[in-house]
Amino acid sequence: MAYVLNHTALVVLFLSYLSSLNAFRLDMAKHFRHFSFFLLFTISGEFFAYIWPNWLYKFTAYGQSNQWFYNLFHIPMYLFLFYFFYNILYIPKLRRSIPLLGGLYMVFAVINLLFIQGVLILNTYSELFAGSAMIFFSLSYYYQLLNTKEVVPLKSDPGFWISTGVFISHLGSLLALSLINIMLRRSPETAETFMILVITAGILAYLTFSIAFLCYRKKR
16 A cells, blocks of 8 residues: 555656646746746655665665665755745744754754764654744744735635645654654554555645645736
8 A cells, every 4th residue: 555655646746746837837936936846856856765775776885775865855855945935934033033943954954964863764853853843834824824914815825735735744744753663663564554644645745736836826
């Protein structure tokens, strides 16, 4: 089941990227156009992470695990998301804090990678740091929408849909990081079931990214 869902996630991610090309056709704000490049970057990374343990590792002196790659891959990925939320959040104090939090994350992630958890195991401390920030930023965008004087139709608001996708995917990731060790102690089958839920959350996130670009309507 997890094998099928992993492949499904890659297909949905690719479709999400194709949908994001709408950002250029409709001349959306630059951070939404940049999000299209972010999705292309994500596809490339996920494809590499898929082929590494299946056959690519055989041509190197390294092991089959691809966790080292995710440790490196997630740093620029999260830095982009800090940049993205900086551009859609207008609450002054929060907006000023985003570059600081992004800088702290980058420093901590590098230190964690080199001196604390290391390169070869998943850097869960860095994931918890960044994932918590992403959930907070997503909720902050909802708060911003609720308190704006302008009437914002959610169906055509790309910021709402992307924030929703980020919230769904990172909530699933944080639950996995928090509970996976407990699940493994009980039974590998239980842990696999939980990971299926996490992959499903990722698929739902990619679908919301597609909605963000397909349902956008340029203001006249």
